[in-house]
Amino acid sequence: xxTVPITKRGAELLKEELHNLKTKxxxxxxxxxxxxxxxxxLSENAEYDAAKERQAFVEGRIAELEGKLSSAQIIDPTLLxxxxxxxxxxxxxxxxxxxxxxxxxxxxxxxxxxxxxxKISITSPIARALIGKYAxxxxxxxxxxxxxxxxxxxxxxx
Numbered sequence: 001x002x003t004v005p006i007t008k009r010g011a012e013l014l015k016e017e018l019h020n021l022k023t024k025x026x027x028x029x030x031x032x033x034x035x036x037x038x039x040x041x042l043s044e045n046a047e048y049d050a051a052k053e054r055q056a057f058v059e060g061r062i063a064e065l066e067g068k069l070s071s072a073q074i075i076d077p078t079l080l081x082x083x084x085x086x087x088x089x090x091x092x093x094x095x096x097x098x099x100x101x102x103x104x105x106x107x108x109x110x111x112x113x114x115x116x117x118x119k120i121s122i123t124s125p126i127a128r129a130l131i132g133k134y135a136x137x138x139x140x141x142x143x144x145x146x147x148x149x150x151x152x153x154x155x156x157x158x
Contacts, residue, residue: 003073005088005122010112011074018065021058029055068111077106080157086130088122093154094130097138102153107131126150 006014029051036048077089086092091106105120107130113121120127129139133152141148 002071004068004071004109005075006068006072006109007089007106007112008074008076010109011069011072014065014069014072014111018062018069021062021065025058026062029058072109077157082155082157084134084155086133086152086155088131089157091156091158092130092152093156094150095153097149097151 032051033048033055036042036045036051039045039047042048075089077091080087080089082090086107088107088109091104093102093104095102103118105118105126107122107127108119110121110123113119113124122128122131125143126141129141129150130152133139135152135154137152139150139152141150
């Protein structure tokens with residue numbers, strides 16, 4: 001089985017969601033199904049159908065999260081010793097050479113990526129271009145809008 005990298009924080013979030021689904025959501029769905037059954041005829045019972053659909057979703061998500069966690073390689077960015085090199089979990093500050101615009105991103109797993117939180121997936125074009133680089137290096141990124149050049153300003157492991 002292939003391992004999938006995930007940050008320590010990302011794994012904690014998945015575990016929290018899994019715990020919530022198993023302890024709260026599953027119980028709520030069972031109660032909803034019992035309530036819908038008490039209304040009689042199940043063949044035309046929209047509440048029962050909705051509860052069964054919700055149950056299928058919850059059970060599917062539980063299985064998905066358990067699978068992801070079982071194949072996860074949990075990486076704690078604060079324990080990385082990469083000597084200033086950009087690696088999975090690193091937080092990288094960049095400057096767009098053309099516009100001078102600065103940005104900071106953390107390179108995370110696919111499930112953790114959230115641009116609003118400045119977290120980019122390891123599979124994204126910019127992350128792939130950054131891996132292995134050091135502060136002061138210039139990287140060329142093949143973006144949908146064309147080539148972009150960025151200078152790596154700083155690499156941190158936080």
